[in-house]
Amino acid sequence: MDRFAIVLAAGKGTRMKSVREDVSKVSFPILGRAMVEWVLESLKALNLNQIVTVVGFGGKTSEALAKPYGEVVWQEEQKGTGHAVMMAAPLLENKEGVTLICCGDTPLLTSKTLEALLSSHELHGNALTLLTANVDDPRGYGRVIKKNGRVIRIVEQKDCTPDIDAIHEINAGVYAFDNRELFRYLKRITPNNAAGEYYLTDIIGMFVEDGLKVSSFSIADVAETMGVNDRYQLSVATKCMRERINKRWMIHGVTFEDPDTAYIGPEVKLSRDTVIRPNVHVLGKSFIGHENVIGPDTYLENVRVGERNTIICSHLVDTVIDDDTHLGPYLRTRGGAHIHNGATIGNFNELKNTDFGEGSHCLHLSYLGDTSVGKDVNIGCGTITANFDGETKHPSEIHDGAFVGCGSVLVSPVKIEERAFVGAGSVITDDVPSDALAIARSRQENKPGRSPKAKKD
Numbered sequence: 001m002d003r004f005a006i007v008l009a010a011g012k013g014t015r016m017k018s019v020r021e022d023v024s025k026v027s028f029p030i031l032g033r034a035m036v037e038w039v040l041e042s043l044k045a046l047n048l049n050q051i052v053t054v055v056g057f058g059g060k061t062s063e064a065l066a067k068p069y070g071e072v073v074w075q076e077e078q079k080g081t082g083h084a085v086m087m088a089a090p091l092l093e094n095k096e097g098v099t100l101i102c103c104g105d106t107p108l109l110t111s112k113t114l115e116a117l118l119s120s121h122e123l124h125g126n127a128l129t130l131l132t133a134n135v136d137d138p139r140g141y142g143r144v145i146k147k148n149g150r151v152i153r154i155v156e157q158k159d160c161t162p163d164i165d166a167i168h169e170i171n172a173g174v175y176a177f178d179n180r181e182l183f184r185y186l187k188r189i190t191p192n193n194a195a196g197e198y199y200l201t202d203i204i205g206m207f208v209e210d211g212l213k214v215s216s217f218s219i220a221d222v223a224e225t226m227g228v229n230d231r232y233q234l235s236v237a238t239k240c241m242r243e244r245i246n247k248r249w250m251i252h253g254v255t256f257e258d259p260d261t262a263y264i265g266p267e268v269k270l271s272r273d274t275v276i277r278p279n280v281h282v283l284g285k286s287f288i289g290h291e292n293v294i295g296p297d298t299y300l301e302n303v304r305v306g307e308r309n310t311i312i313c314s315h316l317v318d319t320v321i322d323d324d325t326h327l328g329p330y331l332r333t334r335g336g337a338h339i340h341n342g343a344t345i346g347n348f349n350e351l352k353n354t355d356f357g358e359g360s361h362c363l364h365l366s367y368l369g370d371t372s373v374g375k376d377v378n379i380g381c382g383t384i385t386a387n388f389d390g391e392t393k394h395p396s397e398i399h400d401g402a403f404v405g406c407g408s409v410l411v412s413p414v415k416i417e418e419r420a421f422v423g424a425g426s427v428i429t430d431d432v433p434s435d436a437l438a439i440a441r442s443r444q445e446n447k448p449g450r451s452p453k454a455k456k457d
């Protein structure tokens, strides 16, 4: 049977209370991935025939997020979930098959659950199967009304009477529909309810009245059904997602000293015997090899880390680190830095677009930008590459075995060649040849007795 999906992502997300007009609720990120992308990733794994995302409020952002997964249709005015599904009619209406409808604000749903829902739907030959859950706190959700164990309709929170309000079985907002029946009945729903919206959930009662087969599919892990409507729920969903991800890596052989303060993104890969210490973020497309110690207090984004490195209290973005390095505390790297085997880069240093060679050292308070540093180089405390002349950036080269004395400024473009030695406090404007000693500072003059503190007797 052909399988389609519609993702509802047009809503304003009023309860997020954002002041921005260009950001939809479904584009709020969880561990660096937008909520709607989490949903679309789960759908992608099901190999469906077609995925249609409905965007509207802040739709340009949502459209860009959803495009890679399938088609996008616009709901210019948000008149409710039923109205949103109607927007997909031109693409799907006449097709034979089953249509999965998900909300873009339920990021915790797994493909396993969605597959189970579809299979149950197809197995029982239903016209509609809806995902439900028994939750402790059902407030805000549509309640499932049953008669003799069968679903007869859904009542939205705003339309609840006190007895319905007490029902704990909720509509998760995920449905498997017979596609043709879905679009046939959508034409009949009206906005006669407390919110004045076209509720998709009204179709359920209509199906039941007309004798179409409706079943509920109850999910054991209720956390999966969580809808994110406000920023508190966003934080709860983020916590759930973190727990899932961290648990998976722990089972895989990664140590987390404090999983409650570890934020590992969905596209990150960790390897065995690596230790994640407290307060660590690893985000983006990062790869961390074996036996590294990361943290505490470290942020890594789009980094590739080899093996046996220690990275303490540092902020590394778009960086490659080979093996056996010691980095931090307080190192910042960005813009395509590459740190080779056995390097040590310690306290309060910044590397931008810099290649830092094997076994080289840079232990304190330096800035290296657009620089290539060879092997076994020593960069003294407080070395600065002056790589920007106000208009353009220029490169610096520091070759194998060179030594740059403390407090030097290398005015780029400039080369310090093999084994050259730069005296402390130099301002280097010209290349230094191999094996040369360069001193570029004015000579010291001592004036006897002229100290203001000198003894006056």
Ligand code: UD1
Residues within 6 Å of the ligand: 008, 009, 010, 011, 012, 025, 026, 054, 056, 075, 077, 078, 079, 080, 081, 082, 083, 084, 103, 104, 105, 106, 140, 141, 142, 143, 154, 156, 170, 171, 172, 173, 198, 199, 200, 201, 226, 227, 229
């Ligand atoms: C909806 C369900 C409710 C269910 C809950 C599960 C309806 C009427 N209610 O309520 O039964 O328990 O989800 O989380 O369906 N959207 C649009 N266009 C619109 C309105 C909404 O695309 O005009 C999208 C939103 O972006 C969101 C989704 O539909 O992703 C759900 O909308 P929301 O307003 O959050 O519905 P709930 O009140 O949570």
Ligand code: CA
Residues within 6 Å of the ligand: 103, 105, 227, 228, 229
């Ligand atoms: Ca919702």
